[in-house]
Amino acid sequence: MLNIGLLSFFDEDEGGKYTIASLRIAASLLDMDNVSVEIIPIPINICDEHLLSEIDKINNSDFEVIGMSAYVWTWEKIRKISLGLNRDKIKAVLVGGPEIQNSIRSDWYGDELFSYGEGELFTREICKLLIEGANIQDIHQMQKIANAEKKDDIYIIEKDGELYNSIPIYTFDNLKKLKIEDFCTDYCFYETTRGCPYKCGYCGHKFRQIPVTFDKSILENEIRFFGEVGLKRIFIVDPILGGTPKRGKEILSMFNKYAPNTKITSFFASRIFG
Incomplete structure:
Protein backbone atom coordinates (compact mmCIF):
# COMPACT_ATOMS: atom_id res chain seq x y z
CA MET A 1 0.00 0.00 0.00
CA LEU A 2 1.35 3.41 -1.02
CA ASN A 3 0.46 5.99 1.64
CA ILE A 4 0.05 9.54 0.35
CA GLY A 5 -0.30 12.74 2.36
CA LEU A 6 -1.54 15.91 0.65
CA LEU A 7 -0.96 19.17 2.49
CA SER A 8 -3.81 21.67 2.68
CA PHE A 9 -2.88 25.17 3.86
CA PHE A 10 -6.00 26.89 5.17
CA ASP A 11 -7.01 30.24 6.60
CA GLU A 12 -8.41 29.78 10.09
CA ASP A 13 -10.54 32.93 9.70
CA GLU A 14 -12.36 31.62 6.64
CA GLY A 15 -13.41 28.22 7.94
CA GLY A 16 -12.78 24.88 6.28
CA LYS A 17 -9.47 23.05 6.52
CA TYR A 18 -9.51 21.35 3.15
CA THR A 19 -8.72 23.31 -0.02
CA ILE A 20 -10.40 22.50 -3.31
CA ALA A 21 -6.98 21.79 -4.85
CA SER A 22 -6.07 19.13 -2.28
CA LEU A 23 -9.55 17.61 -2.41
CA ARG A 24 -9.61 17.26 -6.20
CA ILE A 25 -6.15 15.65 -6.26
CA ALA A 26 -7.23 13.31 -3.47
CA ALA A 27 -10.40 12.38 -5.35
CA SER A 28 -8.38 11.46 -8.44
CA LEU A 29 -6.51 8.82 -6.40
CA LEU A 30 -9.45 7.18 -4.64
CA ASP A 31 -10.07 4.59 -7.37
CA MET A 32 -6.44 3.41 -7.50
CA ASP A 33 -5.53 -0.01 -6.14
CA ASN A 34 -2.89 -0.14 -3.40
CA VAL A 35 -3.13 3.61 -2.73
CA SER A 36 -4.20 5.25 0.52
CA VAL A 37 -4.58 9.04 0.54
CA GLU A 38 -5.10 11.48 3.39
CA ILE A 39 -5.19 15.28 3.56
CA ILE A 40 -3.03 17.02 6.15
CA PRO A 41 -4.49 20.43 7.12
CA ILE A 42 -2.00 23.11 8.19
CA PRO A 43 -2.89 26.71 9.16
CA ILE A 44 -1.43 29.19 6.69
CA ASN A 45 -0.25 31.45 9.55
CA ILE A 46 1.51 28.63 11.41
CA CYS A 47 4.64 29.70 13.31
CA ASP A 48 8.04 28.07 12.73
CA GLU A 49 7.91 26.14 16.01
CA HIS A 50 4.56 24.55 15.19
CA LEU A 51 5.67 23.93 11.61
CA LEU A 52 8.58 21.86 12.92
CA SER A 53 6.07 19.90 14.97
CA GLU A 54 4.01 19.19 11.84
CA ILE A 55 7.15 18.00 10.04
CA ASP A 56 7.88 15.63 12.93
CA LYS A 57 4.34 14.25 12.72
CA ILE A 58 4.77 13.55 9.02
CA ASN A 59 8.15 11.88 9.58
CA ASN A 60 6.66 9.69 12.32
CA SER A 61 3.68 8.69 10.18
CA ASP A 62 3.31 6.04 7.48
CA PHE A 63 3.32 8.53 4.61
CA GLU A 64 5.61 7.66 1.70
CA VAL A 65 4.58 10.42 -0.70
CA ILE A 66 3.94 14.05 0.23
CA GLY A 67 2.15 16.47 -2.09
CA MET A 68 2.20 20.25 -1.62
CA SER A 69 0.70 23.23 -3.45
CA ALA A 70 3.07 26.03 -4.46
CA TYR A 71 1.60 29.51 -4.14
CA VAL A 72 3.36 32.71 -3.15
CA TRP A 73 1.80 32.45 0.32
CA THR A 74 2.88 28.82 0.84
CA TRP A 75 6.29 28.82 -0.86
CA GLU A 76 8.58 29.34 2.11
CA LYS A 77 6.59 26.96 4.31
CA ILE A 78 6.61 24.09 1.83
CA ARG A 79 10.32 24.62 1.20
CA LYS A 80 11.00 24.22 4.94
CA ILE A 81 8.76 21.16 5.06
CA SER A 82 10.56 19.50 2.16
CA LEU A 83 13.97 20.19 3.71
CA GLY A 84 12.80 18.62 6.97
CA LEU A 85 11.30 15.42 5.57
CA ASN A 86 13.04 12.13 6.29
CA ARG A 87 14.08 10.81 2.87
CA ASP A 88 14.68 7.35 4.36
CA LYS A 89 10.88 7.07 4.67
CA ILE A 90 9.54 9.51 2.08
CA LYS A 91 9.81 8.12 -1.45
CA ALA A 92 8.70 11.25 -3.30
CA VAL A 93 7.88 14.89 -2.65
CA LEU A 94 5.49 16.39 -5.21
CA VAL A 95 5.25 20.16 -5.50
CA GLY A 96 2.79 21.71 -7.93
CA GLY A 97 1.47 25.20 -8.49
CA PRO A 98 1.95 28.58 -10.17
CA GLU A 99 4.73 29.83 -7.90
CA ILE A 100 7.12 27.19 -9.22
CA GLN A 101 7.85 29.23 -12.32
CA ASN A 102 8.40 32.43 -10.35
CA SER A 103 10.69 31.43 -7.47
CA ILE A 104 14.23 30.16 -7.02
CA ARG A 105 14.43 26.41 -6.43
CA SER A 106 18.17 25.99 -5.85
CA ASP A 107 17.73 26.20 -2.07
CA TRP A 108 15.39 23.20 -1.94
CA TYR A 109 16.42 19.62 -1.11
CA GLY A 110 17.00 18.77 -4.76
CA ASP A 111 14.91 15.66 -5.35
CA GLU A 112 11.45 17.24 -5.44
CA LEU A 113 9.19 16.61 -8.42
CA PHE A 114 8.07 20.08 -9.49
CA SER A 115 5.07 20.41 -11.80
CA TYR A 116 3.07 23.26 -13.29
CA GLY A 117 -0.55 22.77 -14.33
CA GLU A 118 -3.44 20.51 -13.40
CA GLY A 119 -1.92 17.73 -11.35
CA GLU A 120 -4.46 14.91 -11.26
CA LEU A 121 -3.17 12.73 -14.11
CA PHE A 122 0.47 13.52 -13.31
CA THR A 123 0.03 12.51 -9.66
CA ARG A 124 -1.75 9.29 -10.61
CA GLU A 125 1.12 8.32 -12.91
CA ILE A 126 3.75 9.06 -10.26
CA CYS A 127 1.87 6.77 -7.86
CA LYS A 128 1.74 4.00 -10.47
CA LEU A 129 5.48 4.28 -11.09
CA LEU A 130 6.27 4.08 -7.37
CA ILE A 131 4.00 1.07 -6.89
CA GLU A 132 5.75 -0.65 -9.81
CA GLY A 133 9.11 -0.17 -8.07
CA ALA A 134 10.55 2.99 -9.59
CA ASN A 135 12.57 5.23 -7.29
CA ILE A 136 12.82 9.00 -7.36
CA GLN A 137 16.06 8.92 -9.38
CA ASP A 138 14.39 6.75 -12.04
CA ILE A 139 11.43 9.11 -12.25
CA HIS A 140 13.61 12.20 -12.63
CA GLN A 141 15.17 10.63 -15.75
CA MET A 142 11.78 10.48 -17.49
CA GLN A 143 11.22 13.26 -20.01
CA LYS A 144 7.48 12.65 -20.22
CA ILE A 145 5.15 11.55 -17.42
CA ALA A 146 1.45 11.23 -18.22
CA ASN A 147 0.46 14.58 -19.77
CA ALA A 148 3.60 16.44 -18.64
CA GLU A 149 6.88 17.24 -20.43
CA LYS A 150 10.03 18.02 -18.47
CA LYS A 151 11.66 21.39 -19.12
CA ASP A 152 14.74 22.00 -16.99
CA ASP A 153 13.60 20.69 -13.60
CA ILE A 154 9.85 21.34 -14.01
CA TYR A 155 7.23 19.03 -15.48
CA ILE A 156 4.98 21.28 -17.56
CA ILE A 157 1.53 19.76 -17.84
CA GLU A 158 -0.22 20.01 -21.19
CA LYS A 159 -2.59 22.95 -21.49
CA ASP A 160 -6.18 22.26 -22.50
CA GLY A 161 -5.58 18.52 -22.11
CA GLU A 162 -7.73 15.81 -20.60
CA LEU A 163 -9.56 16.69 -17.39
CA TYR A 164 -9.63 13.90 -14.82
CA ASN A 165 -13.00 14.16 -13.09
CA SER A 166 -14.50 10.71 -12.63
CA ILE A 167 -14.99 10.77 -8.85
CA PRO A 168 -17.10 13.16 -6.73
CA ILE A 169 -15.21 14.32 -3.67
CA TYR A 170 -18.03 15.86 -1.64
CA THR A 171 -19.88 12.69 -0.64
CA PHE A 172 -20.15 11.06 2.77
CA ASP A 173 -18.41 7.87 1.60
CA ASN A 174 -15.47 9.57 -0.11
CA LEU A 175 -14.82 12.05 2.70
CA LYS A 176 -14.84 9.06 5.06
CA LYS A 177 -12.21 7.34 2.89
CA LEU A 178 -10.05 10.45 3.32
CA LYS A 179 -10.63 10.35 7.10
CA ILE A 180 -12.34 13.74 6.98
CA GLU A 181 -14.80 13.86 9.85
CA ASP A 182 -14.78 17.63 10.43
CA PHE A 183 -16.16 18.99 7.16
CA CYS A 184 -16.95 22.67 7.72
Missing part, protein backbone atom coordinates in the same frame (compact mmCIF):
# COMPACT_ATOMS: atom_id res chain seq x y z
CA THR A 185 -20.61 23.47 7.05
CA ASP A 186 -20.12 27.24 7.41
CA TYR A 187 -18.15 27.92 4.24
CA CYS A 188 -16.75 25.99 1.30
CA PHE A 189 -14.85 26.68 -1.91
CA TYR A 190 -16.08 24.82 -5.00
CA GLU A 191 -15.47 24.51 -8.73
CA THR A 192 -17.68 23.25 -11.54
CA THR A 193 -15.45 24.14 -14.50
CA ARG A 194 -11.86 25.06 -15.31
CA GLY A 195 -10.50 27.57 -17.74
CA CYS A 196 -11.67 30.81 -19.33
CA PRO A 197 -11.81 31.92 -22.99
CA TYR A 198 -10.71 35.47 -22.13
CA LYS A 199 -7.09 36.57 -21.74
CA CYS A 200 -7.35 39.14 -18.97
CA GLY A 201 -4.30 37.61 -17.26
CA TYR A 202 -5.06 38.71 -13.72
CA CYS A 203 -7.33 36.08 -12.21
CA GLY A 204 -5.20 32.93 -12.38
CA HIS A 205 -7.58 30.93 -14.60
CA LYS A 206 -5.59 31.34 -17.81
CA PHE A 207 -4.04 27.85 -17.80
CA ARG A 208 -6.92 26.61 -19.94
CA GLN A 209 -8.02 28.74 -22.88
CA ILE A 210 -11.01 26.48 -23.51
CA PRO A 211 -13.29 25.93 -20.48
CA VAL A 212 -13.97 22.32 -19.54
CA THR A 213 -16.71 21.23 -17.19
CA PHE A 214 -16.92 18.55 -14.56
CA ASP A 215 -19.33 15.72 -15.28
CA LYS A 216 -22.89 16.76 -14.46
CA SER A 217 -23.58 13.62 -12.40
CA ILE A 218 -20.55 14.39 -10.22
CA LEU A 219 -21.74 17.94 -9.61
CA GLU A 220 -25.25 16.71 -8.84
CA ASN A 221 -23.95 14.27 -6.22
CA GLU A 222 -21.78 16.94 -4.62
CA ILE A 223 -24.48 19.61 -4.56
CA ARG A 224 -26.89 17.11 -3.03
CA PHE A 225 -24.29 16.53 -0.30
CA PHE A 226 -24.10 20.28 0.40
CA GLY A 227 -27.83 20.32 0.98
CA GLU A 228 -27.77 17.23 3.19
CA VAL A 229 -25.09 18.66 5.51
CA GLY A 230 -26.73 22.10 5.58
CA LEU A 231 -23.83 24.05 4.05
CA LYS A 232 -24.41 27.73 4.80
CA ARG A 233 -22.19 29.49 2.22
CA ILE A 234 -20.26 28.46 -0.86
CA PHE A 235 -17.85 30.32 -3.13
CA ILE A 236 -17.71 28.89 -6.65
CA VAL A 237 -14.29 29.75 -8.04
CA ASP A 238 -15.21 29.31 -11.72
CA PRO A 239 -14.10 32.43 -13.64
CA ILE A 240 -17.45 32.12 -15.43
CA LEU A 241 -20.02 30.04 -13.56
CA GLY A 242 -20.38 26.75 -15.39
CA GLY A 243 -18.31 27.96 -18.36
CA THR A 244 -21.38 28.88 -20.43
CA PRO A 245 -24.71 30.61 -19.71
CA LYS A 246 -26.64 27.36 -20.15
CA ARG A 247 -24.35 25.40 -17.87
CA GLY A 248 -24.37 28.15 -15.25
CA LYS A 249 -28.16 28.10 -15.13
CA GLU A 250 -28.13 24.31 -14.78
CA ILE A 251 -25.79 24.53 -11.80
CA LEU A 252 -27.93 27.17 -10.10
CA SER A 253 -30.97 24.96 -10.71
CA MET A 254 -29.18 22.07 -8.98
CA PHE A 255 -28.50 24.25 -5.96
CA ASN A 256 -32.11 25.42 -5.95
CA LYS A 257 -33.26 21.79 -5.99
CA TYR A 258 -30.79 20.13 -3.61
CA ALA A 259 -29.29 22.92 -1.49
CA PRO A 260 -31.77 25.83 -1.54
CA ASN A 261 -30.55 27.26 1.77
CA THR A 262 -26.90 27.54 0.71
CA LYS A 263 -25.83 31.12 -0.05
CA ILE A 264 -23.87 31.16 -3.31
CA THR A 265 -21.13 33.56 -4.34
CA SER A 266 -20.14 33.15 -7.98
CA PHE A 267 -18.98 35.14 -10.99
CA PHE A 268 -20.79 35.84 -14.24
CA ALA A 269 -18.76 37.59 -16.93
CA SER A 270 -20.67 40.62 -18.18
CA ARG A 271 -19.39 39.99 -21.70
CA ILE A 272 -21.38 36.78 -21.73
CA PHE A 273 -24.39 37.53 -19.55
CA GLY A 274 -24.67 41.31 -19.91
Whole structure:
Protein backbone atom coordinates (compact mmCIF):
# COMPACT_ATOMS: atom_id res chain seq x y z
CA MET A 1 0.00 0.00 0.00
CA LEU A 2 1.35 3.41 -1.02
CA ASN A 3 0.46 5.99 1.64
CA ILE A 4 0.05 9.54 0.35
CA GLY A 5 -0.30 12.74 2.36
CA LEU A 6 -1.54 15.91 0.65
CA LEU A 7 -0.96 19.17 2.49
CA SER A 8 -3.81 21.67 2.68
CA PHE A 9 -2.88 25.17 3.86
CA PHE A 10 -6.00 26.89 5.17
CA ASP A 11 -7.01 30.24 6.60
CA GLU A 12 -8.41 29.78 10.09
CA ASP A 13 -10.54 32.93 9.70
CA GLU A 14 -12.36 31.62 6.64
CA GLY A 15 -13.41 28.22 7.94
CA GLY A 16 -12.78 24.88 6.28
CA LYS A 17 -9.47 23.05 6.52
CA TYR A 18 -9.51 21.35 3.15
CA THR A 19 -8.72 23.31 -0.02
CA ILE A 20 -10.40 22.50 -3.31
CA ALA A 21 -6.98 21.79 -4.85
CA SER A 22 -6.07 19.13 -2.28
CA LEU A 23 -9.55 17.61 -2.41
CA ARG A 24 -9.61 17.26 -6.20
CA ILE A 25 -6.15 15.65 -6.26
CA ALA A 26 -7.23 13.31 -3.47
CA ALA A 27 -10.40 12.38 -5.35
CA SER A 28 -8.38 11.46 -8.44
CA LEU A 29 -6.51 8.82 -6.40
CA LEU A 30 -9.45 7.18 -4.64
CA ASP A 31 -10.07 4.59 -7.37
CA MET A 32 -6.44 3.41 -7.50
CA ASP A 33 -5.53 -0.01 -6.14
CA ASN A 34 -2.89 -0.14 -3.40
CA VAL A 35 -3.13 3.61 -2.73
CA SER A 36 -4.20 5.25 0.52
CA VAL A 37 -4.58 9.04 0.54
CA GLU A 38 -5.10 11.48 3.39
CA ILE A 39 -5.19 15.28 3.56
CA ILE A 40 -3.03 17.02 6.15
CA PRO A 41 -4.49 20.43 7.12
CA ILE A 42 -2.00 23.11 8.19
CA PRO A 43 -2.89 26.71 9.16
CA ILE A 44 -1.43 29.19 6.69
CA ASN A 45 -0.25 31.45 9.55
CA ILE A 46 1.51 28.63 11.41
CA CYS A 47 4.64 29.70 13.31
CA ASP A 48 8.04 28.07 12.73
CA GLU A 49 7.91 26.14 16.01
CA HIS A 50 4.56 24.55 15.19
CA LEU A 51 5.67 23.93 11.61
CA LEU A 52 8.58 21.86 12.92
CA SER A 53 6.07 19.90 14.97
CA GLU A 54 4.01 19.19 11.84
CA ILE A 55 7.15 18.00 10.04
CA ASP A 56 7.88 15.63 12.93
CA LYS A 57 4.34 14.25 12.72
CA ILE A 58 4.77 13.55 9.02
CA ASN A 59 8.15 11.88 9.58
CA ASN A 60 6.66 9.69 12.32
CA SER A 61 3.68 8.69 10.18
CA ASP A 62 3.31 6.04 7.48
CA PHE A 63 3.32 8.53 4.61
CA GLU A 64 5.61 7.66 1.70
CA VAL A 65 4.58 10.42 -0.70
CA ILE A 66 3.94 14.05 0.23
CA GLY A 67 2.15 16.47 -2.09
CA MET A 68 2.20 20.25 -1.62
CA SER A 69 0.70 23.23 -3.45
CA ALA A 70 3.07 26.03 -4.46
CA TYR A 71 1.60 29.51 -4.14
CA VAL A 72 3.36 32.71 -3.15
CA TRP A 73 1.80 32.45 0.32
CA THR A 74 2.88 28.82 0.84
CA TRP A 75 6.29 28.82 -0.86
CA GLU A 76 8.58 29.34 2.11
CA LYS A 77 6.59 26.96 4.31
CA ILE A 78 6.61 24.09 1.83
CA ARG A 79 10.32 24.62 1.20
CA LYS A 80 11.00 24.22 4.94
CA ILE A 81 8.76 21.16 5.06
CA SER A 82 10.56 19.50 2.16
CA LEU A 83 13.97 20.19 3.71
CA GLY A 84 12.80 18.62 6.97
CA LEU A 85 11.30 15.42 5.57
CA ASN A 86 13.04 12.13 6.29
CA ARG A 87 14.08 10.81 2.87
CA ASP A 88 14.68 7.35 4.36
CA LYS A 89 10.88 7.07 4.67
CA ILE A 90 9.54 9.51 2.08
CA LYS A 91 9.81 8.12 -1.45
CA ALA A 92 8.70 11.25 -3.30
CA VAL A 93 7.88 14.89 -2.65
CA LEU A 94 5.49 16.39 -5.21
CA VAL A 95 5.25 20.16 -5.50
CA GLY A 96 2.79 21.71 -7.93
CA GLY A 97 1.47 25.20 -8.49
CA PRO A 98 1.95 28.58 -10.17
CA GLU A 99 4.73 29.83 -7.90
CA ILE A 100 7.12 27.19 -9.22
CA GLN A 101 7.85 29.23 -12.32
CA ASN A 102 8.40 32.43 -10.35
CA SER A 103 10.69 31.43 -7.47
CA ILE A 104 14.23 30.16 -7.02
CA ARG A 105 14.43 26.41 -6.43
CA SER A 106 18.17 25.99 -5.85
CA ASP A 107 17.73 26.20 -2.07
CA TRP A 108 15.39 23.20 -1.94
CA TYR A 109 16.42 19.62 -1.11
CA GLY A 110 17.00 18.77 -4.76
CA ASP A 111 14.91 15.66 -5.35
CA GLU A 112 11.45 17.24 -5.44
CA LEU A 113 9.19 16.61 -8.42
CA PHE A 114 8.07 20.08 -9.49
CA SER A 115 5.07 20.41 -11.80
CA TYR A 116 3.07 23.26 -13.29
CA GLY A 117 -0.55 22.77 -14.33
CA GLU A 118 -3.44 20.51 -13.40
CA GLY A 119 -1.92 17.73 -11.35
CA GLU A 120 -4.46 14.91 -11.26
CA LEU A 121 -3.17 12.73 -14.11
CA PHE A 122 0.47 13.52 -13.31
CA THR A 123 0.03 12.51 -9.66
CA ARG A 124 -1.75 9.29 -10.61
CA GLU A 125 1.12 8.32 -12.91
CA ILE A 126 3.75 9.06 -10.26
CA CYS A 127 1.87 6.77 -7.86
CA LYS A 128 1.74 4.00 -10.47
CA LEU A 129 5.48 4.28 -11.09
CA LEU A 130 6.27 4.08 -7.37
CA ILE A 131 4.00 1.07 -6.89
CA GLU A 132 5.75 -0.65 -9.81
CA GLY A 133 9.11 -0.17 -8.07
CA ALA A 134 10.55 2.99 -9.59
CA ASN A 135 12.57 5.23 -7.29
CA ILE A 136 12.82 9.00 -7.36
CA GLN A 137 16.06 8.92 -9.38
CA ASP A 138 14.39 6.75 -12.04
CA ILE A 139 11.43 9.11 -12.25
CA HIS A 140 13.61 12.20 -12.63
CA GLN A 141 15.17 10.63 -15.75
CA MET A 142 11.78 10.48 -17.49
CA GLN A 143 11.22 13.26 -20.01
CA LYS A 144 7.48 12.65 -20.22
CA ILE A 145 5.15 11.55 -17.42
CA ALA A 146 1.45 11.23 -18.22
CA ASN A 147 0.46 14.58 -19.77
CA ALA A 148 3.60 16.44 -18.64
CA GLU A 149 6.88 17.24 -20.43
CA LYS A 150 10.03 18.02 -18.47
CA LYS A 151 11.66 21.39 -19.12
CA ASP A 152 14.74 22.00 -16.99
CA ASP A 153 13.60 20.69 -13.60
CA ILE A 154 9.85 21.34 -14.01
CA TYR A 155 7.23 19.03 -15.48
CA ILE A 156 4.98 21.28 -17.56
CA ILE A 157 1.53 19.76 -17.84
CA GLU A 158 -0.22 20.01 -21.19
CA LYS A 159 -2.59 22.95 -21.49
CA ASP A 160 -6.18 22.26 -22.50
CA GLY A 161 -5.58 18.52 -22.11
CA GLU A 162 -7.73 15.81 -20.60
CA LEU A 163 -9.56 16.69 -17.39
CA TYR A 164 -9.63 13.90 -14.82
CA ASN A 165 -13.00 14.16 -13.09
CA SER A 166 -14.50 10.71 -12.63
CA ILE A 167 -14.99 10.77 -8.85
CA PRO A 168 -17.10 13.16 -6.73
CA ILE A 169 -15.21 14.32 -3.67
CA TYR A 170 -18.03 15.86 -1.64
CA THR A 171 -19.88 12.69 -0.64
CA PHE A 172 -20.15 11.06 2.77
CA ASP A 173 -18.41 7.87 1.60
CA ASN A 174 -15.47 9.57 -0.11
CA LEU A 175 -14.82 12.05 2.70
CA LYS A 176 -14.84 9.06 5.06
CA LYS A 177 -12.21 7.34 2.89
CA LEU A 178 -10.05 10.45 3.32
CA LYS A 179 -10.63 10.35 7.10
CA ILE A 180 -12.34 13.74 6.98
CA GLU A 181 -14.80 13.86 9.85
CA ASP A 182 -14.78 17.63 10.43
CA PHE A 183 -16.16 18.99 7.16
CA CYS A 184 -16.95 22.67 7.72
CA THR A 185 -20.61 23.47 7.05
CA ASP A 186 -20.12 27.24 7.41
CA TYR A 187 -18.15 27.92 4.24
CA CYS A 188 -16.75 25.99 1.30
CA PHE A 189 -14.85 26.68 -1.91
CA TYR A 190 -16.08 24.82 -5.00
CA GLU A 191 -15.47 24.51 -8.73
CA THR A 192 -17.68 23.25 -11.54
CA THR A 193 -15.45 24.14 -14.50
CA ARG A 194 -11.86 25.06 -15.31
CA GLY A 195 -10.50 27.57 -17.74
CA CYS A 196 -11.67 30.81 -19.33
CA PRO A 197 -11.81 31.92 -22.99
CA TYR A 198 -10.71 35.47 -22.13
CA LYS A 199 -7.09 36.57 -21.74
CA CYS A 200 -7.35 39.14 -18.97
CA GLY A 201 -4.30 37.61 -17.26
CA TYR A 202 -5.06 38.71 -13.72
CA CYS A 203 -7.33 36.08 -12.21
CA GLY A 204 -5.20 32.93 -12.38
CA HIS A 205 -7.58 30.93 -14.60
CA LYS A 206 -5.59 31.34 -17.81
CA PHE A 207 -4.04 27.85 -17.80
CA ARG A 208 -6.92 26.61 -19.94
CA GLN A 209 -8.02 28.74 -22.88
CA ILE A 210 -11.01 26.48 -23.51
CA PRO A 211 -13.29 25.93 -20.48
CA VAL A 212 -13.97 22.32 -19.54
CA THR A 213 -16.71 21.23 -17.19
CA PHE A 214 -16.92 18.55 -14.56
CA ASP A 215 -19.33 15.72 -15.28
CA LYS A 216 -22.89 16.76 -14.46
CA SER A 217 -23.58 13.62 -12.40
CA ILE A 218 -20.55 14.39 -10.22
CA LEU A 219 -21.74 17.94 -9.61
CA GLU A 220 -25.25 16.71 -8.84
CA ASN A 221 -23.95 14.27 -6.22
CA GLU A 222 -21.78 16.94 -4.62
CA ILE A 223 -24.48 19.61 -4.56
CA ARG A 224 -26.89 17.11 -3.03
CA PHE A 225 -24.29 16.53 -0.30
CA PHE A 226 -24.10 20.28 0.40
CA GLY A 227 -27.83 20.32 0.98
CA GLU A 228 -27.77 17.23 3.19
CA VAL A 229 -25.09 18.66 5.51
CA GLY A 230 -26.73 22.10 5.58
CA LEU A 231 -23.83 24.05 4.05
CA LYS A 232 -24.41 27.73 4.80
CA ARG A 233 -22.19 29.49 2.22
CA ILE A 234 -20.26 28.46 -0.86
CA PHE A 235 -17.85 30.32 -3.13
CA ILE A 236 -17.71 28.89 -6.65
CA VAL A 237 -14.29 29.75 -8.04
CA ASP A 238 -15.21 29.31 -11.72
CA PRO A 239 -14.10 32.43 -13.64
CA ILE A 240 -17.45 32.12 -15.43
CA LEU A 241 -20.02 30.04 -13.56
CA GLY A 242 -20.38 26.75 -15.39
CA GLY A 243 -18.31 27.96 -18.36
CA THR A 244 -21.38 28.88 -20.43
CA PRO A 245 -24.71 30.61 -19.71
CA LYS A 246 -26.64 27.36 -20.15
CA ARG A 247 -24.35 25.40 -17.87
CA GLY A 248 -24.37 28.15 -15.25
CA LYS A 249 -28.16 28.10 -15.13
CA GLU A 250 -28.13 24.31 -14.78
CA ILE A 251 -25.79 24.53 -11.80
CA LEU A 252 -27.93 27.17 -10.10
CA SER A 253 -30.97 24.96 -10.71
CA MET A 254 -29.18 22.07 -8.98
CA PHE A 255 -28.50 24.25 -5.96
CA ASN A 256 -32.11 25.42 -5.95
CA LYS A 257 -33.26 21.79 -5.99
CA TYR A 258 -30.79 20.13 -3.61
CA ALA A 259 -29.29 22.92 -1.49
CA PRO A 260 -31.77 25.83 -1.54
CA ASN A 261 -30.55 27.26 1.77
CA THR A 262 -26.90 27.54 0.71
CA LYS A 263 -25.83 31.12 -0.05
CA ILE A 264 -23.87 31.16 -3.31
CA THR A 265 -21.13 33.56 -4.34
CA SER A 266 -20.14 33.15 -7.98
CA PHE A 267 -18.98 35.14 -10.99
CA PHE A 268 -20.79 35.84 -14.24
CA ALA A 269 -18.76 37.59 -16.93
CA SER A 270 -20.67 40.62 -18.18
CA ARG A 271 -19.39 39.99 -21.70
CA ILE A 272 -21.38 36.78 -21.73
CA PHE A 273 -24.39 37.53 -19.55
CA GLY A 274 -24.67 41.31 -19.91
